[in-house]
Amino acid sequence: MNTRMRRAAVAIAAGAMAVSLAACGSAAESGDNSDSSDSAAKKGDDITVGLLLPENQTARYEKFDKPLIEKKVKELTSNKGKVTYANAKGDASLQAQQVDTMVTNKVDVLIVDAVDFKSIAGSVKKAHDAGIKIVAFDRLAEGPIDAYTSFDNVTVGKTQGEALLKALGDKAKDGQIVMMNGSSTDPNAAQFKEGAHSVLDGKVNVGREYDTKEWKAENANANMDAAISALGKDKIIGVYSANDTMAGGLITALKRAGIADIPVTGQDAELNGVQRIVTGEQYMSVYKSYPKEATTAAEMAVALAQGKSLDSIATSKTDSATTKDVPTVLVPVVSLTKDNIKETVIKEGFYTLDEICAGKYKAACDKIGLK
Numbered sequence: 001m002n003t004r005m006r007r008a009a010v011a012i013a014a015g016a017m018a019v020s021l022a023a024c025g026s027a028a029e030s031g032d033n034s035d036s037s038d039s040a041a042k043k044g045d046d047i048t049v050g051l052l053l054p055e056n057q058t059a060r061y062e063k064f065d066k067p068l069i070e071k072k073v074k075e076l077t078s079n080k081g082k083v084t085y086a087n088a089k090g091d092a093s094l095q096a097q098q099v100d101t102m103v104t105n106k107v108d109v110l111i112v113d114a115v116d117f118k119s120i121a122g123s124v125k126k127a128h129d130a131g132i133k134i135v136a137f138d139r140l141a142e143g144p145i146d147a148y149t150s151f152d153n154v155t156v157g158k159t160q161g162e163a164l165l166k167a168l169g170d171k172a173k174d175g176q177i178v179m180m181n182g183s184s185t186d187p188n189a190a191q192f193k194e195g196a197h198s199v200l201d202g203k204v205n206v207g208r209e210y211d212t213k214e215w216k217a218e219n220a221n222a223n224m225d226a227a228i229s230a231l232g233k234d235k236i237i238g239v240y241s242a243n244d245t246m247a248g249g250l251i252t253a254l255k256r257a258g259i260a261d262i263p264v265t266g267q268d269a270e271l272n273g274v275q276r277i278v279t280g281e282q283y284m285s286v287y288k289s290y291p292k293e294a295t296t297a298a299e300m301a302v303a304l305a306q307g308k309s310l311d312s313i314a315t316s317k318t319d320s321a322t323t324k325d326v327p328t329v330l331v332p333v334v335s336l337t338k339d340n341i342k343e344t345v346i347k348e349g350f351y352t353l354d355e356i357c358a359g360k361y362k363a364a365c366d367k368i369g370l371k
Contacts, residue, residue, distance in 0.1 A: 157195020
């Protein structure tokens, strides 16, 4: 693990934010997510955790989640536990095959960040039937899952929408905004959208809105080109972007069309997103404590593998479309702007000042007092 990873994990271990929320959603039917002590034999530290992450387009998965989960599993098992890792690269069919492999290899527990939260249900059931416990990570997978950790996704969308309204000020209805939502196969994307609309509806004019396939920058770029063509470059006053990867793609399209100085939102606090905030190309991002989410997933996974209760870990319960009362931890989020970069990503060890302000970004950092 690199130095930044160690700093991030230590910072979170030293001062994790408090988590409090009510259970959300409603269930179509009840699943079997009873405590693992009812159905799994007690195990010691010699466990195997299967980690299935959805894609490698977004920097967080390989940069933060994987090494932090591996580190926490080792810490909780006196270095005896191991993590078997696979990345689906955005392919739901490949992820299903990866689950099959994990089942064949008899892992003790799975941490699954689903590519497609609906289609994964059959694979989740297969693992469940094989006696493997499942932690839904970051996305609420359907099927008989045993635990869930993520962020309050509706609040993420509200945070983005509120920031966009603040940036637009009294000009919020002087033109039209474009909404660049995430993938329709991601339940988080629907919740981000819900939160954003709850804030923006009636206060802005939405000229065009897209569900962006696979969250890819190139697809956001193409969607933005279409929006500019349809609306006209002089009519667009702001862009709601559900994450930083898409923000990067659509900002390229805006630049190509000669559109500048309009607010663009984001999410994930990716390094290039933070640097765009420094230069003013992007207005904000949503900072989410990946170390807290990753370590919580590892804690849940180890407890389940060892047949222990989640009562001391979970802070609420969540219903999916298929499973009721899933033990849950949702981690708070922060609106990241040029004014709080030091207090967020630098303080928690995501990035150093030198990394953010490297090369061509130094002058922009100096201009906003980031020294």
